[in-house]
Amino acid sequence: MGQTITPPPLTLEEFSCLPEGEVNYELQDGTAIAxxxxxxxHSSLQRTLLFLLSDWGNSQDCPLPGExxxxxxxxxxxxxxxWAPVPDVTYISDQKLTPFALENDFCPVAPELVVEIISPDQSFEAMTQKxxxxxxxxxxxxxxxxxxxxxxxxxxxxxxPLTYQGDQLVEDDLLPQLSFTVNELFAKAKV
Incomplete structure (x- = not known):
C-alpha cells in the first residue's frame, strides 16, 4: 500500500515565484488555488466599479486620493x-501605496477597500467568510x-454588514463624496 506524500505548504515567496499564465491563483492555507x-x-461589473473608483480617487477634490x-x-x-487573495477590484490610497509605487509585485499592504463579485460557483456565505x-x-x-x-x-x-439594493443610495464614510445606487451600478455595467 502506497503512502501519500503531502507537499509542504507554499510560502508567499515561493508562491510569488510561480510562473504567470492564463489562470490567476490565490494563496490560501499554503496552497495555490485557481x-x-x-x-x-462579472467582468462588466468589475469594469464599472474600476472606473467608478478610479474616477473618484483621481478627482481633484477627493478626500482619499488613490487608485x-x-x-x-x-x-x-x-x-x-x-494569504494572497486576488480581489476583483482593489482600492488603495496614494498615501499607503506611495512607498511601494515602483514595485511590480503583490500589493504589500492591506488596502482600504477590496471588492469581490460573487461568481456562479460561489455562495454569499463563503464570500461573507472571505x-x-x-x-x-x-x-x-x-x-x-x-x-x-x-x-x-x-x-x-x-x-x-449593510446590504443595499435597488434605488438605495450606497455611501461609505471611508469613501466620502462617493455615492451611487445599486440600480445605477448595474445600469452602467449594462447588466
Whole structure:
C-alpha cells in the first residue's frame, strides 16, 4: 500500500515565484488555488466599479486620493499563515501605496477597500467568510456584489454588514463624496 506524500505548504515567496499564465491563483492555507475566469456580467461589473473608483480617487477634490486595480494580489496574513487573495477590484490610497509605487509585485499592504463579485460557483456565505478574513487581515472595507440578487453588501470592522439594493443610495464614510445606487451600478455595467 502506497503512502501519500503531502507537499509542504507554499510560502508567499515561493508562491510569488510561480510562473504567470492564463489562470490567476490565490494563496490560501499554503496552497495555490485557481481563481475562476470571470464571465461577461462579472467582468462588466468589475469594469464599472474600476472606473467608478478610479474616477473618484483621481478627482481633484477627493478626500482619499488613490487608485483602483483589477485582479491585483495582496500580501496578507490569515490564521498566522501567508494569504494572497486576488480581489476583483482593489482600492488603495496614494498615501499607503506611495512607498511601494515602483514595485511590480503583490500589493504589500492591506488596502482600504477590496471588492469581490460573487461568481456562479460561489455562495454569499463563503464570500461573507472571505470578507471577515479580509477585515481580520487589516482591510478597512469589503464590498460583496451579488448579481443574482442585484445587491451590494458593505463589511466594516466596527459594525454589522449593510446590504443595499435597488434605488438605495450606497455611501461609505471611508469613501466620502462617493455615492451611487445599486440600480445605477448595474445600469452602467449594462447588466
Amino acid at each position: 481563481k475562476m475566469s470571470p464571465k461577461r456580467i 483602483a486595480y483589477p485582479e491585483w494580489g495582496i500580501c496578507l496574513q490569515k490564521d498566522g499563515q501567508d 470578507a471577515l478574513d479580509y477585515l481580520a487581515a487589516g482591510v478597512e472595507r469589503v464590498w460583496i456584489i451579488g448579481d443574482r440578487h442585484r445587491s451590494l453588501t458593505i463589511f466594516a470592522p466596527d459594525r454589522p
